[in-house]
Amino acid sequence: MAKKRVGAKLWIIPDSYLPEQSTGGMKSHESACVLNLQSRAAKIKLTVYFEDREPLGGFEAICPPARTVHIRLEGLKNNRGEFIPVAKPMALMVESNVDVIVQHTRLDTTQPALALMTTIAFPLS
Amino acid sequence: MAKKRVGAKLWIIPDSYLPEQSTGGMKSHESACVLNLQSRAAKIKLTVYFEDREPLGGFEAICPPARTVHIRLEGLKNNRGEFIPVAKPMALMVESNVDVIVQHTRLDTTQPALALMTTIAFPLS
Amino acid sequence: MAKKRVGAKLWIIPDSYLPEQSTGGMKSHESACVLNLQSRAAKIKLTVYFEDREPLGGFEAICPPARTVHIRLEGLKNNRGEFIPVAKPMALMVESNVDVIVQHTRLDTTQPALALMTTIAFPLS
Amino acid sequence: MAKKRVGAKLWIIPDSYLPEQSTGGMKSHESACVLNLQSRAAKIKLTVYFEDREPLGGFEAICPPARTVHIRLEGLKNNRGEFIPVAKPMALMVESNVDVIVQHTRLDTTQPALALMTTIAFPLS
Numbered sequence: 014m015a016k017k018r019v020g021a022k023l024w025i026i027p028d029s030y031l032p033e034q035s036t037g038g039m040k041s042h043e044s045a046c047v048l049n050l051q052s053r054a055a056k057i058k059l060t061v062y063f064e065d066r067e068p069l070g071g072f073e074a075i076c077p078p079a080r081t082v083h084i085r086l087e088g089l090k091n092n093r094g095e096f097i098p099v100a101k102p103m104a105l106m107v108e109s110n111v112d113v114i115v116q117h118t119r120l121d122t123t124q125p126a127l128a129l130m131t132t133i134a135f136p137l138s
Numbered sequence: 139m140a141k142k143r144v145g146a147k148l149w150i151i152p153d154s155y156l157p158e159q160s161t162g163g164m165k166s167h168e169s170a171c172v173l174n175l176q177s178r179a180a181k182i183k184l185t186v187y188f189e190d191r192e193p194l195g196g197f198e199a200i201c202p203p204a205r206t207v208h209i210r211l212e213g214l215k216n217n218r219g220e221f222i223p224v225a226k227p228m229a230l231m232v233e234s235n236v237d238v239i240v241q242h243t244r245l246d247t248t249q250p251a252l253a254l255m256t257t258i259a260f261p262l263s
Numbered sequence: 264m265a266k267k268r269v270g271a272k273l274w275i276i277p278d279s280y281l282p283e284q285s286t287g288g289m290k291s292h293e294s295a296c297v298l299n300l301q302s303r304a305a306k307i308k309l310t311v312y313f314e315d316r317e318p319l320g321g322f323e324a325i326c327p328p329a330r331t332v333h334i335r336l337e338g339l340k341n342n343r344g345e346f347i348p349v350a351k352p353m354a355l356m357v358e359s360n361v362d363v364i365v366q367h368t369r370l371d372t373t374q375p376a377l378a379l380m381t382t383i384a385f386p387l388s
Numbered sequence: 389m390a391k392k393r394v395g396a397k398l399w400i401i402p403d404s405y406l407p408e409q410s411t412g413g414m415k416s417h418e419s420a421c422v423l424n425l426q427s428r429a430a431k432i433k434l435t436v437y438f439e440d441r442e443p444l445g446g447f448e449a450i451c452p453p454a455r456t457v458h459i460r461l462e463g464l465k466n467n468r469g470e471f472i473p474v475a476k477p478m479a480l481m482v483e484s485n486v487d488v489i490v491q492h493t494r495l496d497t498t499q500p501a502l503a504l505m506t507t508i509a510f511p512l513s
Contacts, residue, residue: 102208119256123164124161124252125162
């Protein structure tokens with residue numbers, strides 16, 4: 014499992030968005046899902062990009078070795094106590110100190126029923 | 139953040155389509171979501187390809203440094219005042235003068251409720 | 264536009280499936296969406312793989328230069344007059360004589376409302 | 389068809405999840421869809437990663453040459469008789485002894501109607 018290259022340290026998600034509304038029992042949400050196949054913990058840093066303001070950084074998570082972490086954006090607080098806003102077109106940068114693999118998923122229940130979308134994020138270096 | 143290679147200058151979306159109808163409060167739409175991690179503004183050009191007619195170009199957008207822009211296709215006007223037609227099978231080419239990363243998303247409410255689909259676009263050079 | 268490499272000649276879609284049922288006005292369907300950025304027509308060949316029988320080939324389409332073609336699987340007839348079966352787990356191979364880019368999309372209305380999924384296909388050589 | 393490189397031997401799906409509930413006639417499920425374009429059978433091994441416990445391995449499948457197999461996670465039993473749990477954030481590693489191509493799809497009917505998501509998995513060596 015401890016291959017030399019098991020993913021990348023930098024992953025990009027150009028379409029991020031936290032829906033404001035939900036219907037039914039499932040809350041609309043978005044996740045950056047990380048898998049760490051390395052032998053030491055991955056320190057994950059998230060930076061949020063906007064259309065009309067400076068990027069918002071300081072969001073952190075830990076992914077232990079041989080574990081996944083599905084980082085849900087809503088409720089995530091950065092090191093200044095700030096949250097990611099809802100209903101704003103955004104993009105995400107996921108940085109890790111060790112190689113990881115990242116998939117991006119949104120679940121949207123804004124209108125009755127359920128919509129899902131997913132993609133492997135875009136790896137950079 | 140100013141890495142040498144932060145994406146690509148040319149991105150392809152072979153399945154583009156603007157649904158004609160919407161239900162509920164959310165309008166069906168499609169977006170090319172761009173993130174610019176470079177230090178200067180990205181000039182974005184969109185070209186739309188069809189099954190049965192010449193490509194339609196001249197659609198432009200700007201993505202400032204450290205910003206995202208979610209380019210919604212409906213309502214977009216080119217430099218000759220033309221719009222992208224609805225209900226036509228299309229493909230998109232997204233060109234930028236600097237490296238960017240592009241994700242393609244469609245939200246479809248043609249039938250009650252909500253459908254979403256997304257993928258990282260295909261990078262060319 | 265006439266770059267040396269504008270895609271690949273061989274694309275793989277491991278999850279293909281034609282839903283048997285539809286609800287509402289939209290018929291469940293699946294498409295292999297092709298964009299041809301080369302200066303000559305692309306001859307496209309589709310081969311369908313199954314879990315429990317020999318592959319089914321002989322499905323053809325043409326994508327002219329600077330055009331897209333969204334090849335809908337249902338209703339497609341091969342050179343022996345055979346159709347692609349419904350309700351069978353399948354995979355697709357899309358071959359072209361010139362480089363193209365391929366995206367795979369399924370629209371499923373088996374249960375009321377609408378589900379969509381898409382991904383850029385996997386390029387081989 | 390027997391190209392030198394027809395995919396990869398190791399594929400990663402960072403966002404795996406088996407929904408606990410279903411509505412309507414379609415059961416929520418998730419699949420790793422494999423296509424084998426080689427001339428000999430592919431022995432597939434699945435390992436499931438979690439957020440808070442050791443990985444769960446020992447899930448196996450065979451994909452004959454020129455066949456696809458859509459491995460549905462629910463109901464899959466490993467060599468110790470264990471099942472993959474529902475309602476847990478997970479990630480998947482798909483290993484094969486020969487090159488294959490893998491696409492990941494989830495169908496979710498937790499809330500009335502149908503949601504679909506898909507992506508080509510991330511290839512590692």
